[in-house]
Amino acid sequence: MPDKDLPERGSHFYRALFCSTFLISAFTVGGGFVIIPLLKAKYVDEYGWLEDEETLNLVAVAQSMPGVVAVNAAILLGYRMAGIPGALTALFATILPPLITLSVISQAYDFFIQSPLVRLLLKGMQCGATALIVNVAVDLVYKQCKKKLALPLAILVGTFAANFFFGVNLMLLVVIDGILGLLLLCGPEYD
Amino acid sequence: MLWMVLFWEFAKVGLFCVGGGYASMPLIQACVVDDYHWLTLSEFIDVFTISQMTPGPIGINAATFAGMKVAGFPGSVAATLGFASPSFLLCLFVARLFARYGNIGRIRGVLNGLRPAVVALICAAGISFISLSLFGTEQFPLEAAAMKAGFDPKNTLILVLALIAARRKVNVIYILLGSGLFGVALGMMG
Missing domain, CATH: 1.10.12 (Lyase 2-enoyl-coa Hydratase; Chain  A, domain 2)
Incomplete structure (x- = not known):
């Protein structure tokens, strides 16, 4: 590994990384911004592989890169945890479940789209995923408020309002917030 | 070699879609419906519906399902890997830069601005999802009557x-x- 600060990881780590990422991708209905909080819940809160701050940093980077946000996030977080092997493990654990699920579904498309049982199952899982995002969001907002820093809090509220109430383009918001950070948040108290 | 074409076309989609799964839909449509006529528009709408309903990242679901419809299982593998490969290379590149230069003050400043933004976006996604789960619509704020009807x-x-x-x-x-x-x-x- 070229980067010195990457920790040594044993086979147990890769198995845990693959399994947890695979299962999250396999059971999470709703795409990128649902999967990311769940990855955070696993990697940061359960396993302690990453810190809160660097996870948010990497998610911000993932958000501003081309491609699927969840895949970008998995690659970046995997790389941060264990270099290229970690990135590859996380990448395949993210894309294999859709590959398997959709291969099966496309064989039984009519059954799938009409089955009330399948609908109930998916709707239930969607509610579960919603609860998990809310949980992660509450934790993150709480931590941000506890820091008692006015400017980052203003960015949080402003970005939320612009995106949620006024439908401002996500990319534009990310660029604006990056510039605001560059101009205003370089001091050590904001790290 | 249809699967090679699929790999290449979806790699282009992966490279040019910025802003997540939904952003990739028009690009995939332009490719599989308008340019190559692999799918009809109504089949493509099926792809979109299934991608949203099934677990996993929406863009990857769409690539897999579209690839499957065009060229069977090899097609779905080619489309998915094609879609993910630009992300992989770009992310590795950025992650490297990050590991080396992430500590410079200006870059830390940018990240300090982006972290609250990510929290805000997760909150916005959470509220849309609450609305979708409880009232069956992503529209917010809902009128009281619609709220009552959909609850x-x-x-x-x-x-x-x-x-x-x-x-x-x-x-x-x-x-x-x-x-x-x-x-x-x-x-x-x-």
Whole structure:
């Protein structure tokens, strides 16, 4: 590994990384911004592989890169945890479940789209995923408020309002917030 | 070699779509419907519906399902890998830069601005999802009448129970699976 600060990881780590990422991708209905909080819940809160701050940093980077946000996030977080092997493990654990699920579904498309049982199952899982995002969001907002820093809090509220109430383009918001950070948040108290 | 064409075309989609799964839909449509006529528009709408309903990242689901419809299983593998490969190379490049230069003051400043933004976006996604789960629509704020008409007490119960489980740090996977099974059980009871 070229980067010195990457920790040594044993086979147990890769198995845990693959399994947890695979299962999250396999059971999470709703795409990128649902999967990311769940990855955070696993990697940061359960396993302690990453810190809160660097996870948010990497998610911000993932958000501003081309491609699927969840895949970008998995690659970046995997790389941060264990270099290229970690990135590859996380990448395949993210894309294999859709590959398997959709291969099966496309064989039984009519059954799938009409089955009330399948609908109930998916709707239930969607509610579960919603609860998990809310949980992660509450934790993150709480931590941000506890820091008692006015400017980052203003960015949080402003970005939320612009995106949620006024439908401002996500990319534009990310660029604006990056510039605001560059101009205003370089001091050590904001790290 | 249809699968090579699929790999290449989806790599282009992966490179040029910025802003997540939904942003990739028009690009995939332009490729598989308008340029190559692999799928009709109505088949493509099926692709979109299935991608949203099934677990996993929406863009990857769409690539897999579209690839499958065009060229069977090899097609779905080619489309998915094609879609993910630009991300992989770009992310590795950025992650490298990050590991080396992430400590410079100006870059830290940018990240200090982006972290609250990510929290804000997760909150916005959370509220849209609450609205979708409880009232069956992503529209917000809802009018009182629409709220009353769409309100689903069963889903509310599942959401509250799942939230309690999440606060008690129950494993994420058990929460998702349990919510799904609970949804089936409640639905069957009528």
